[in-house]
Amino acid sequence: MAISVDLASPVNTAMFIYILYSVQRILFPSVSKSKAIPNEFKAGYSWLPKTHPPTVLFKTYTPKTLYPFDGKDGGRILLAINGVVFDVTAGRNFYGPNGMYGNFAGRDASRGMAKQSFDLEMLTPIDQPLDKLDDLRPDEIDNMKGWIDHFSNKYIVCGKLVENDAI
Secondary structure, eight states: OOOOOOOSSSHHHHHHHHHHHHHHHHHOOOOOOOOOOOOOOTTOOOSSSOOOOOOOOOOEEEEEHHTTTTTTGGOOOOEEETEEEEEEEGHHHHSSSSSSGGGGGBBBOOOOOOOOHGGGGGOTTTOOOOOOOOOOHHHHHHHHHHHHHHHHHSSEEEEOOOGGGGG
């Protein structure tokens, strides 16, 4: 049984040369060692963070206890959608005091997210019962669920929103 190699085709020739090169690299590896130390390792490894991120506890919020978390004075920014409270502090540019979604900070944003509206009338006053969202159309409910999925993948779920008199 003899091995026959047809090198008439350029593809076969290229494959044969590649296989020979690969076998040569495996059998006779390069033994030269670099004398230079990479710049990023001269000071040692720095894999530890400079500060530990703040611990976030899962809490139960009411509209009144959620309201102070509006990001003013550099504080945390929380918002709720359909009873789920998200810590959106990492998105300060969007949800902070001057962000395009800033009116949702510290509030229940369910209706506004469902209707894709940033208007202030989409927000329930904090001293009134939570919005039951009974009048939303199926497509608006799907839209709100899409926002919940988006926020769940991007931000930390840090609590649940209940009625003012629940706790």
